[in-house]
Amino acid sequence: MISHVLPTYNRAPLSFERGEGAWAITADGTRYLDLGAGIAVNVLGHANPDLVAALTEQAGRIWHVSNLYQIPQQERLATALVESTFADTVFFTNSGTEAAELAIKMVRKYWDHAGDPERIEIITFEGAFHGRSTGAIAASGAEKMVKGFGPLMPGFRTLPWGDLEALKAAMSDRTAAVMLEPVQGEGGIRPISDQDLRAIRELCDETGALLVLDEVQCGVGRTGRLFAHEYAGITPDVMMVAKGIGGGFPLGAVLATEEAASGMAAGTHGSTYGGNPLACAVGARVMQIVAEPAFLAEVNRKGGLFRQKLEGLIAAHPDVFEAVRGQGLMLGLKCKVAPVDLVKAGYDQQILTVPAADNTLRLLPPLNITDEEIAEAVARLDRAASALVT
Numbered sequence: 001m002i003s004h005v006l007p008t009y010n011r012a013p014l015s016f017e018r019g020e021g022a023w024a025i026t027a028d029g030t031r032y033l034d035l036g037a038g039i040a041v042n043v044l045g046h047a048n049p050d051l052v053a054a055l056t057e058q059a060g061r062i063w064h065v066s067n068l069y070q071i072p073q074q075e076r077l078a079t080a081l082v083e084s085t086f087a088d089t090v091f092f093t094n095s096g097t098e099a100a101e102l103a104i105k106m107v108r109k110y111w112d113h114a115g116d117p118e119r120i121e122i123i124t125f126e127g128a129f130h131g132r133s134t135g136a137i138a139a140s141g142a143e144k145m146v147k148g149f150g151p152l153m154p155g156f157r158t159l160p161w162g163d164l165e166a167l168k169a170a171m172s173d174r175t176a177a178v179m180l181e182p183v184q185g186e187g188g189i190r191p192i193s194d195q196d197l198r199a200i201r202e203l204c205d206e207t208g209a210l211l212v213l214d215e216v217q218c219g220v221g222r223t224g225r226l227f228a229h230e231y232a233g234i235t236p237d238v239m240m241v242a243k244g245i246g247g248g249f250p251l252g253a254v255l256a257t258e259e260a261a262s263g264m265a266a267g268t269h270g271s272t273y274g275g276n277p278l279a280c281a282v283g284a285r286v287m288q289i290v291a292e293p294a295f296l297a298e299v300n301r302k303g304g305l306f307r308q309k310l311e312g313l314i315a316a317h318p319d320v321f322e323a324v325r326g327q328g329l330m331l332g333l334k335c336k337v338a339p340v341d342l343v344k345a346g347y348d349q350q351i352l353t354v355p356a357a358d359n360t361l362r363l364l365p366p367l368n369i370t371d372e373e374i375a376e377a378v379a380r381l382d383r384a385a386s387a388l389v390t
């Protein structure tokens with residue numbers, strides 16, 4: 001008989017009753033070191049006192065207000081995002097998928113508004129993940145996500161990851177936008193080089209195509225910059241954000257330049273919950289903390305420390321691990337074994353990790369993880385790897 005919860009996930013037999021920082025705790029008090037952070041969501045750890053205060057203060061005032069009215073919490077967060085990025089304007093959503101949907105709609109509307117409605121092709125890359133809506137799965141094109149869900153929304157073209165020659169050849173006066181993650185998350189923590197991202201920006205500038213970056217996973221301090229594209233010294237026209245921005249409360253956003261958003265007049269898009277006061281109160285607090293240069297410098301320092309220790313782990317287990325990649329606290333261990341086996345062995349050592357494509361184990365701890373917890377994580381991964389080969 002089918003489970004009461006639709007069985008679209010292979011769930012681990014683990015359930016957490018509460019959390020404290022980087023630790024998730026089961027009902028019997030067993031503490032798991034959480035290097036998944038709800039898949040790059042809990043950027044400030046579990047039950048962060050600042051975020052609990054932001055949420056409960058707002059909860060005592062007003063929970064939900066329609067976007068038919070002014071929402072000051074939303075305006076405050078939009079201003080914080082505009083002031084710390086390329087963007088001129090922000091639309092709030094409840095998830096990354098919804099952000100992807102709006103980004104796609106915004107691109108199409110832009111060209112329609114510009115008098116070029118035939119210009120609809122969005123170029124994406126293999127290994128991409130933009131969410132699970134019909135539009136977002138069409139954008140990814142991955143067999144395992146699209147199989148059985150056709151017909152797919154037309155207008156997408158998927159190229160090999162980071163293949164600039166293929167991109168040059170594919171771009172035409174039909175190319176509406178190029179859309180990519182600066183560091184592929186689900187695809188296996190695969191960063192695009194700064195040089196290649198700059199080249200993609202140039203190709204977009206030459207052809208007029210919009211550059212859409214999906215920073216749902218790599219954004220909000222994860223890589224040691226507020227947004228990963230900052231490393232390349234370029235800016236996109238449109239950017240999707242979610243996951244970390246809510247610190248665990250459902251929140252997403254589309255950031256855009258005034259030009260890219262020029263077709264989005266009143267009535268062209270909407271959301272009942274998007275930009276809800278609870279979500280935006282938490283998001284504003286997350287931004288206040290994470291956008292601080294000193295906080296981001298710490299993410300970088302800790303990312304370097306973690307990486308160095310992971311190099312030692314690889315040297316100690318050359319049959320299990322191949323390489324470490326990523327930036328800041330968005331790290332991936334390329335494995336020689338199935339990453340799901342390592343994830344399971346990790347459960348026995350009370351450590352939570354997340355698998356990804358390209359045989360990669362993802363390490364996405366809360367950004368405020370301590371040095372001691374990083375050392376503890378590597379010790380637990382070491383025991384998990386040992387248990388796997390014996």
Ligand SMILES: *Cc1c(COP(=O)(O)O)cnc(C)c1O
Nearest residue numbers: 095096097129130131185216217
């Ligand atoms: C998780 C993710 C999404 C989808 O976000 P949801 O909140 O699950 O809808 C989109 N893009 C990237 C890069 C992601 O990692």
